[in-house]
Amino acid sequence: MSLKVNPRILAALVHDMVAALIAWMLAFALRFNFDIPATFLIISLDALVWVLPLFACSFYVFGLYRGLWRFASIADLQHLIAAVAVGALLTTAAVAFFHLGSIPRSVLVLHPLLLILVMGGSRFAYRSWKEHRLYGPAKLRGQPVLIVGAGEAADSLLREINRSGQWYAVAILDGNPGKSGRRLRGLPIFSPIEEMGAVADRLGAKHAIIAMPDSRSAERRRAAELASMAGLTVMTVPSYDDLLSGRLSVSSIRKVELEDLLGREAVSLDDNGVHELLGGNVVLVTGAGGSIGSELCRQIARFKPSRLVLVDSSEFALYTIGEELSVSHTSLHCRSWAADVRDKERVGEIFAQEQPVVVFHAAAYKHVPLMESVNAWQAVRTNALGTLTVARAAQEAQVRKFVLISTDKAVNPTNVMGATKRLAERLCLAVNNRGVTRFVIVRFGNVLGSNGSVIPKFREQIAQGGPVTVTHPEIVRYFMTIPEAAQLVLQAGLMGQGGEIFVLEMGDPVRIVDLARDMIRLSGFSEDEVKIEFTGLRPGEKLYEELLADDEATLQTPHPKLRIARLSDELPGSEYEELLGWLHSSIRPSPEVKSGLKKYVPEYVADLSN
Known part of the structure; x- marks a missing residue:
């Protein structure tokens, strides 16, 4: 120089x-x-x-x-x-x-x-x-804000806020009474956080930033509730890893989303094992443009397969995930196939050309009320026959592992969608020992923000001023994040030896009406401004979902978030052949479809009225 x-x-x-x-x-x-x-x-x-x-x-x-x-x-x-x-x-x-x-x-x-x-x-x-x-104060024109949490995340946040003209911190609240009266970067620490309303009134704060990314979701939820009750706009910081790696900026502070409050502990993956399963191999994903399928593609791409094969019947969904992967993983070799999993010739062509080593089958019809009556036969054809078509093609191509994405609605099903997914499980188990391919089933509940799920619907209703429609005040569901579900699917695929049904640990069930109230509060409204309206249970819907059928036994696995449910029944040869004939028969009206499902899924509680 x-x-x-x-x-x-x-x-x-x-x-x-x-x-x-x-x-x-x-x-x-x-x-x-x-x-x-x-x-x-x-x-x-x-x-x-x-x-x-x-x-x-x-x-x-x-x-x-x-x-x-x-x-x-x-x-x-x-x-x-x-x-x-x-x-x-x-x-x-x-x-x-x-x-x-x-x-x-x-x-x-x-x-x-x-x-x-x-x-x-x-x-x-x-x-x-x-x-x-x-x-400093002479130059500062930002808004006073309370910081919730007095850990490393708060320290990183304060360092950035001090350089910002958008905010300036006036106090810190923390649940640890031992920190009360102490100071962090010159700011007083108050405890407990139940004092948030009083502190905000005394210091003129209208905003609160929750800087507790490493805390349990219940603690973050409580902090957000107290801030909302105090009339504060609730914000949060990025992930803990981003804070510690120095990637935090004031512009990345955002409003609290429902996923932050229902957030779950990070998944611990056997990265070496998953890399051995996927790395350098051809991996095929059906339903690749859907919520779970697209996240599976993102997760799989991290492990550098030799080629990632995307299969979906939706042209736009296929194009979207293909474009995203081409930007985020420039060295990844992707190939996109527009195909219906029920099309035996097309599916056979794909497997013959691509020769995949691992298959993740996520393609399915999943909307319960939509599949309940006039679309019941299409649900059978896609969810059951489509699964069997892909499974047979996998066997002919000598795929090493086939992972079926199933659902908690397959347990003691009361709707067509759940019954067809249960039938898909039985079909995979029936063909499991008929070749080199090992079939593994992964069953889990709702994922936050998936296409057609309740959360995007609530967001739209709140944006329109309400009402937010909930079917029943006591209805509950299990929830997990899409990335967590995809990661656990990969882990189950690694651990499965064939013939298992893996059940993901879904945590505690959430009342949908509580979820609606949280979303209304987080959007800055009260229930007087955006009302909740109960509309009654929809066709095929039940108050609660189960993860294990009554006659299933579960086994622990080395992974704390995965258990194995082994079925007590199998499809006898004669029943299997009869089922194949039924699946290939012509279009059937809804009552006949439900009667057939009841025959092949004995635990299905059918409503034959429509």
Whole structure:
């Protein structure tokens, strides 16, 4: 670098030389109680001729002039200490080499200590002045905000907020009573968080930012409820990993979403095992454009398959996920096939050309009321016959593993959709030992924000001013996030040896009416402004879903979020052949479809009235 090119570097160097001079003379003054004898005064001044160049060289070599004082940090202080220490060693070596014994040894010790204080102090004083000048009250035009949480996330957040003109923090609330009365970055900490309303009123805050990304969802939910009850706009920070890796910016602070409150613990994947299963292999996903299928594709892409084959009947969905993967994983080789899983010839063509090693079958009709009457036969054809068609093609192509995405609605089903998925499970188990392909079934409940689910519907209704429609005040459902479901599907696919039904740990069921109330509050409304309306259970809908049938036994697995349910029944050969004939028969009216499903899914409770 050139001092002529950057005058700020020259100014910094001059400052440090003046600091070295002051520290040198001050060390002599302290040695002689501020009464330096004339002889030692001359010695001290003569020594500056070689002391200052030695320190200047050390400062330059250690890169003290590459950083900006405005952003002086602990790392900069460490470089400064190292540079001063080397300069002091060079000074001591010069004294010994040139026999300059008249310089007191105490001066050689005091000088670097004083120099660190002067240089470090001036840098941090400049940073403090600069930040106050840029972000202090005289310049600040942001909004007062409360920070909920007093951990590392809050510390990172405060550091960024102090540089922002959008917000300024006025206080911190934390559930740990041991932190009450203490301070974080100069701000008082209040406990418990139930005081949020009073603190907000006293300090004039209208917003609260929840900085608790590593806390349990129940704690975050409670904090959001208290903030909403206090009339505050509730915000949250990104993930804990983003905070710690320095990727947080004030612009990434966002409103709290329902997923934040219903959030679950991160999934621990056997990355090495999944990489062995998927890495370098051809992987095929049916229903690749759907909510679960597309997330599976995103997760699979991380493990670098040799080729990812996307199959979907929706042209737009197929195009969307293909374009997304081409941007996010530029080196990934993808191939998209527009196909209906019921089309035996087309499915056979795909498997013959692609020769996949692992198949994830997510294609299905999943909307319960829509499949209940006039579309019942289509549900059978897609969910049961479509599954069998893909399963047989997988066997012919000698696919190593076939993973079927099933649902909790397949347990003691009361609707056509659930019964057809249960039938798909039975078909996979029936063909499991008829070739090299190992069939694994994964069963889980609702996922947050999936296409056609209740959450997008509630968002739309709230945006329109209500009412928010809930079928029954006591209806409950299990929920998990789409990424968590996809990750557990991969883990189950790795662990499965063939013939198992893996049941995902879904946590506690959630009342849909409570979910609706949370969404209304998080949108900044009250139930008086956006009302909830009960419309009655829809065809095929039941108050609660089950994850295990009564006659199924579960086994633990090495993964805490996966259990195995082994079925007690199998399809006898004669019944299997009869079922195949029924699946390939012509279009049937809804009552006949339900009667047939009842025959092949004994636990199905059919409503034959429509």
